Structures are given as C-alpha cells and as structure tokens.
Amino acid sequence: MTRPSAPFWFTSTYSGGSGTECVECAQMTESILVRDSKDRSGPVLSASGQAWRAFTGALRRGLLEG
Numbered sequence: 001m002t003r004p005s006a007p008f009w010f011t012s013t014y015s016g017g018s019g020t021e022c023v024e025c026a027q028m029t030e031s032i033l034v035r036d037s038k039d040r041s042g043p044v045l046s047a048s049g050q051a052w053r054a055f056t057g058a059l060r061r062g063l064l065e066g
Contacts, residue, residue: 007033009040 007026012034022037032052034045047055058064 009033009035011037 007028009024009026012023012025024035024037024040026033031046031048034047036042055064
C-alpha cells in the first residue's frame with residue numbers, strides 16, 4: 001500500500017453533536033492522526049495503529065473518563 005500524499009480527514013463518529021466537541025481523524029499507512037476540527041491549522045496528534053486501538057478500547061471499556 002502506498003502512503004497517501006495528504007491525509008483524508010473525516011469527522012469522528014464519537015464527536016458530539018453540539019459543535020463544541022468536533023474531532024477529525026485521518027488514517028495514514030502506519031499511524032492515525034487526530035485534530036480539532038475548529039482549529040485545522042493547529043496541532044495534530046499522531047499515534048501508531050496499535051496505540052490507537054489500545055486507547056479506543058480503554059475508552060469503550062470505561063477505563064478512561066471523557
């Protein structure tokens with residue numbers, strides 16, 4: 001698989017509907033990118049696929065508070 005030249009950003013299905021909790025994600029070849037949709041030129045969090053799965057799994061199991 002070739003790496004995309006630019007990330008394809010999409011709104012997370014876990015973002016709130018009020019417009020105050022919008023998170024965008026992009027899946028790259030070896031990482032997941034996350035950013036605030038209200039500050040698209042701001043910082044981007046990058047995590048390995050393994051770390052992202054561990055994080056979202058912990059959220060689903062209630063091990064982390066939102």
